[in-house]
Amino acid sequence: MNFDLFDDFNEHIFIIDSKFEKIYENKAFSSLKNKEKIFDEILKKYNERKNKLLNVSIDRHFYRVKVNIYQDKLIFELDDRTGINQFVEKFFTLNAIINQAPVGIIITDKNGNINFVNRGFEKMTGFSFNDVSGKNPRIWKSGEHDKEYYKNLWDTVLAGEKWVGEFVNRKKDGSLYIDRSVIFPIFDSMGEIIEICAIKQDITEMKILEKNLIQNEKNITLGRFVGNIAHDMKNILTGMFSLCDYLKSKDFSDDVKVMIEQIYKYANVMNEFVLSLKDIGKKENIIKINFCDYIYENKDFYRRIIGKNIKINVDCKCACVGLISKTHIDQIFLNLLVNARDAIFEKFNEGNGGIINISIYCLNDNIIIELSDNGCGIPEELMDKIFSLSFTTKDDGTGVGLFIVKNIVEQYGGTIEVESKVDEGTTFRLMLPIIYTIDKCKCN
Structure with a gap:
């Protein structure tokens, strides 16, 4: 047989005789830099296994070797698969990176159906x-975003551009989380979009931290702001106390003395309030408070605060006990009731026809306190601003009250929501944790 015909082959070929001596090698094999090392390694592998198909790796090169028998000779044909092997290694490395990456990666088709x-x-x-394969990402929508939000996303990506934004989405267990997403198209060699890739990072904890940092900055600003207010109010109250002490030393009728005592009592309440402003960010002197009993015990005081023409209805559906500072619960109700009173006076002449409803009930391990009025209501465009520091719609307002209420409620792990319609009224809904419920309370 004329072995020279193998010289035109791209495969690397060599032939040995029965004594395992090399008797031929083609040009392709001769061109290998380490051909003798390769030759020795292949013979070693063949002698060990006697297989007709060998895999040999030398100096980061990978060869698939076929062994053919011709008469008393062995023909070795080498297929250099280094490139393929490196591609496979890179594929598995890339696959490991994708699966071990601390972010979520999604690949969909052009219609949004999930492929990976x-x-x-x-x-x-x-x-x-398996839960999401072939389905659309809408299965984890939370309802927090409108159609226009998603339309902008799709218009951007299908135009061949990258979209970056945040989602509030729902996990499989129903809980909500926030993710920051980078979504971009994948093109084929012709420049056509074939798939869409989304890279998602859970930023829920970062958002909470960011919110806390903002809250801390607000607390610092609040401390400086109310410190100035407290200083001025303290001067006024000092004059009131001095005047009360002077009047108490005079010989007035019993009715007048009672009125002086009431003025002194209200001044004391205001003094405690002023002092508490300085420590608005602190939770001190926390005690167990039965919220229903609290309202019952303070009803006369609050009636005087809002005025005789406004009717108060109280509905306690359960008696709940929670841990909270007496000063803080005073601040919550005082601010909300004063706001309700002012809204009613803006709508009704001298408050005639005004109604404030206070409702208390339990939900899971929380107490819900709803305080509603039938006052002038809050315009929709102002709803996002009412809890902001210094924001007020009153000519003589400071813009501190609702900010203080929200700050206190959140200190105790609670939440506050508001619903309002112009000319119909406003409802504030507070949720605070409770430690237990009891069967009876004073309001019953």
Whole structure:
């Protein structure tokens, strides 16, 4: 047989005789830099296994070797698969990176049907690939974003651009989380969009931290702001106390003395309030408070605060006990009731026809306190601003009251919400944690 015909082959070929001596090598094999080392390694592998198909790796090169028998000779044909092997290694490395990345990665078709999710996504959301395969990402929508938000996303991506934004989405267990997403198209060689990739990072904890930092900055600003107010009010109250002491030393009728005592009592309440402004960010002197009993015990005081023409209805559906500072609960009710009173006076002449409803009930391990009025209401465009420091709609207002209420409620792990319609009224809904409920309270 004329072995020279193998010289035109691209494969690397050599031939040995029965004594394992090399009797031929083609040009391709001769061109190998380490051909003798390769030759020795292949013979070693063949002698060990006697296989007709060998895999040999030398100096980061990978060869697939076929062994053919011709008469008393062995023909070795080498296929250099280094490039393929490196591609496979890179593929598995890339696959490991994608699956071990601390972010969620999603790949969909042009219509948004899911083709792939990585383990980071499964860990972040609780959804497995089988849960979402072939489905649309709308399955974890929370309802927090309107159609225009998603339309902008799709218009951007299908135009070939990158979209960056945040979502409030829902995990498999129903809980909400916030993710920051980078969504971009994947193109084929012709420049056509074939798939869409989304990289998602859970930023819920970062958002909470950011919110806390903002709150701390507000507290610092609040401390400086109310410190100035407290200083001025303290001077006024000092004059009131001096005047009360002077009047108490005079010989007045019993009715006048009672009125002087009432003025002194209200001045004391205001003095405690002023002192508490300086420590608005601190939770001190926390005691157990039965919220229903609290309202019952303070009803006469609050009736005088809001005026005789406004009717107060109280509905306690349960008796709940929570841990809170007496000063803080005073501040909450005082601010909300004064706001309700002012809204009613703006709508009704001298408050005639005004109604304030206070409702208390339990929900899971929380107490819900609803305080509503039928006053002038809050315009929709102002709803996002009412808890902001220094924001007020009153000519003589400071803009501190509702900010203080929100600050206190959140200190105790609670929340405050507001609903309002112009000319119909406003409802504030507070949720605070409770430690237990009891069967009876004074308001019963």
